Amino acid sequence: MSPRDRAAEAEETSPASVNGSASYVYGIVPTDVEVEPGTEGVGQPAGEVRLVPFGQIAALVSDVEVDRPLGRPKDLQAHQRLLDQTAAEVPVLPFRFGAVLTDSDAVVEELLKPYHDQFADALQEVEGRTQYVVNGRYDEQAILREILRENGEAADLRQQIAGLPEDATRNERMRLGEIIEGTIADKREVDTAAVVDELSDVCEQLVVREPAHERDAAHVAALVERGKKAEIEQAVDELTRRWSGRVEVRLLGPMAPYDFVGTS
Known part of the structure; x- marks a missing residue:
């Protein structure tokens, strides 16, 4: 214990x-x-x-x-x-x-x-270090458009259920939901890696957190030297610019190093 x-x-x-x-x-x-x-x-x-x-x-x-x-x-x-x-x-x-x-x-x-x-x-x-958390969340409509544009099966299913009652299209809706959920999980892995890459030069350590929301694009804790607040803000600003209209990026902190203190 x-x-x-x-x-x-x-x-x-x-x-x-x-x-x-x-x-x-x-x-x-x-x-x-x-x-x-x-x-x-x-x-x-x-x-x-x-x-x-x-x-x-x-x-x-x-x-x-x-x-x-x-x-x-x-x-x-x-x-x-x-x-x-x-x-x-x-x-x-x-x-x-x-x-x-x-x-x-x-x-x-x-x-x-x-x-x-x-x-x-x-x-x-x-x-001399403090923690920040970078959270990115997909815009619901933007990520849906992206998935439909990239996945032919999802686009076909969306057309099939358009204007029809839920009871009559239950299977199609379930399949579409599975595709969306799986695709978001794949995109989250790629986008989380992009956040880690963007932050790696300004942070002492990084911890990838579990998603806090089904539309999370990334949830990353960063241990940062106190004097590098401007640097991490600049890195997050770059992510915000790159993902404008697709992902809402938030920087939380400074805060206590909850993710970087051992429990053993």
Whole structure:
């Protein structure tokens, strides 16, 4: 079990409910990081974020009431916002949403002390870097026209079902749907490779994510040096220009390096 999973599991097994509160863990940072006073975290009421240090590392934590389950959209947003804002300034190892331990002592004894060297090494790997996500999504009408233009069977099927009720053309519609789905999958593979090629010169590492939508053309996470924001924006601008009218390209970030932190 990874240290981050251990922290999340602790919510179910710890006796935190006896004291009424527990320590919610957002992630790991170097011990010399400072948290701005008044920074609020998850929960209702929101606890103030603080550091629990040990050796060269520290955990970003806040107190949460154990009788008020987390899971509201505001909680998830607060979790991500804190990590992303932190990653814009300092290295951070983000934990998945919902990691809770009994108290600050448990954070040290169960998390920081046993995994100190592992966390310290991982922080070195993301030092000076931040994550971006490039998402491309096919324009529905544009990709359909492209498929019909390139695939004769799809074009014939489209003509056969035109103006006819769904019940009378069920088989044809199912076959057309299969062709479209399969063709988009093939195009996604090619277009994802194009994104990776475009970004490879400006990124330290790249991770191809699973599609988040059936019309995704590419979904790629990139680990980038903080000083290269302009370079990755320029690369994405080039993709946007190249795919104008065909694929909507979005650049998300900077954010915490969710895709580049090991879990073992």
